[in-house]
Amino acid sequence: MTSFSSGASLDALHSPSLDHETVLITRGNRSGLTISVAVHSTRLGSALGGARVWHYDSWLDAVDDSLRLSAGMTLKNAAAGLARGGGKSVVFIPNGTTLDAERKRLAMLDLGDAVESLGGSYQTAEDVGTSAADMAVVAERTAHVCGLPADRGGVGEPSDATAQGVFSSIVATLETVTGSPLLSGRRATISGLGQVGSRLARRLSEEGMSLIVTDVNPARRAFAEEIHASWIAPGDEHLFETDVFVPCGVGGALTHDVIAQLRCAAVVGAANNQFADADGAELLAERGILWAPDFIANAGGVIYLDMASKPGADRAAILGRVDDIGHTLKAVFRDAAARSVTTLAAAEKLAIDRLDAAQAPATSTEAAHHVRAARGVAATTGQFLQPA
Numbered sequence: 417m418t419s420f421s422s423g424a425s426l427d428a429l430h431s432p433s434l435d436h437e438t439v440l441i442t443r444g445n446r447s448g449l450t451i452s453v454a455v456h457s458t459r460l461g462s463a464l465g466g467a468r469v470w471h472y473d474s475w476l477d478a479v480d481d482s483l484r485l486s487a488g489m490t491l492k493n494a495a496a497g498l499a500r501g502g503g504k505s506v507v508f509i510p511n512g513t514t515l516d517a518e519r520k521r522l523a524m525l526d527l528g529d530a531v532e533s534l535g536g537s538y539q540t541a542e543d544v545g546t547s548a549a550d551m552a553v554v555a556e557r558t559a560h561v562c563g564l565p566a567d568r569g570g571v572g573e574p575s576d577a578t579a580q581g582v583f584s585s586i587v588a589t590l591e592t593v594t595g596s597p598l599l600s601g602r603r604a605t606i607s608g609l610g611q612v613g614s615r616l617a618r619r620l621s622e623e624g625m626s627l628i629v630t631d632v633n634p635a636r637r638a639f640a641e642e643i644h645a646s647w648i649a650p651g652d653e654h655l656f657e658t659d660v661f662v663p664c665g666v667g668g669a670l671t672h673d674v675i676a677q678l679r680c681a682a683v684v685g686a687a688n689n690q691f692a693d694a695d696g697a698e699l700l701a702e703r704g705i706l707w708a709p710d711f712i713a714n715a716g717g718v719i720y721l722d723m724a725s726k727p728g729a730d731r732a733a734i735l736g737r738v739d740d741i742g743h744t745l746k747a748v749f750r751d752a753a754a755r756s757v758t759t760l761a762a763a764e765k766l767a768i769d770r771l772d773a774a775q776a777p778a779t780s781t782e783a784a785h786h787v788r789a790a791r792g793v794a795a796t797t798g799q800f801l802q803p804a
């Protein structure tokens with residue numbers, strides 16, 4: 417087991433940042449898989465962020481992903497007003513390797529040990545490639561996990577809340593662009609029909625939007641037909657004229673080429689780390705396309721996990737807080753316009769101001785540098801969270 421703390425040289429690991437508080441890289445002794453648990457910041461509280469099980473070319477890419485994603489969680493949790501720091505864990509599956517159910521279970525036990533070894537500075541949950549059932553396995557080894565199934569006394573998966581927050585973001589963004597919050601008759605293109613994308617697609621369809629959808633998994637075509645959306649093969653979805661482009665797959669979808677070719681008024685999606693390059697936000701702004709910062713728009717899930725895990729959680733209050741994401745976004749859009757900066761810069765400022773307001777050794781300038789440097793770039797049914 418190898419542990420790196422802030423100040424250790426991560427350059428050798430091709431890290432985008434030296435500013436994480438703790439990075440634990442371990443090879444699980446049951447699964448044999450490399451696991452990276454990155455705690456970017458606990459300035460606002462214990463770190464909260466999901467566990468990703470994903471394929472990469474090398475374990476270094478998986479570590480890089482954990483570093484970027486955990487820094488994004490610092491921004492997300494701060495901007496959402498949560499007393500939570502940023503962390504993330506990634507289980508590396510070598511490309512070409514298939515993880516069967518037994519090895520997945522062993523990997524989750526290994527993850528539980530890794531999380532437990534951090535002594536509560538980081539709490540894990542679901543992310544891409546993991547489910548509430550997986551979190552129940554993690555819970556066999558650590559108490560620092562949330563999002564367990566309801567029949568295990570947990571609060572369940574956060575995707576409903578994430579979809580609800582992205583929906584609220586789409587309404588707020590289109591209202592900013594068009595002056596009207598009405599979705600009926602408008603068009604959306606959704607890339608990625610997984611946990612979040614499918615819930616969102618159903619809801620947008622029910623609201624009368626005309627949808628183009630795609631997924632690298634061809635089996636999702638049946639779902640597209642079920643909600644009367646137009647299915648296209650993945651790869652060219654950004655070439656279609658639409659009101660809002662909605663990335664809901666993995667990160668890095670917004671490459672230079674994609675941004676240059678987009679034919680939409682706005683981009684609002686669930687995917688984390690949507691830009692493939694550091695200048696993505698500037699390029700979108702230059703094209704006059706309004707971008708809803710990912711870590712604001714997709715915060716519904718973490719808001720749900722944080723609030724629902726507390727004793728006496730009030731579902732109506734959680735729902736209200738998730739819906740508030742739309743108001744937060746509008747404030748970000750106003751600030752960006754007033755200061756002639758990108759929406760990314762405005763959203764980062766919102767988060768960094770909250771980090772600065774917390775007791776911390778770092779100065780404002782240092783905090784801004786840490787978060788920006790670490791953020792780097794990438795890599796059911798239609799009813800969402802309902803009041804009881």
Ligand SMILES: NC(=O)c1ccc[n+]([C@@H]2O[C@H](COP(=O)([O-])OP(=O)(O)OC[C@H]3O[C@@H](n4cnc5c(N)ncnc54)[C@H](O)[C@@H]3O)[C@@H](O)[C@H]2O)c1
Pocket residue numbers: 543544545574575576578607608609610611612613630631632633636650651664665666667686687688714715717718
């Ligand atoms: N689940 C949550 O509550 C939550 C919260 C915050 C952020 N997010 C982010 O939202 C995104 C989606 O999360 P999810 O939980 O729905 O994941 P998921 O794994 O359930 O779904 C992702 C879907 O995207 C598809 N996909 C992957 N690459 C694609 C590509 N290049 N083009 C088209 N489709 C592609 C996959 O086949 C899958 O169907 C992820 O980036 C995740 O980090 C999710």
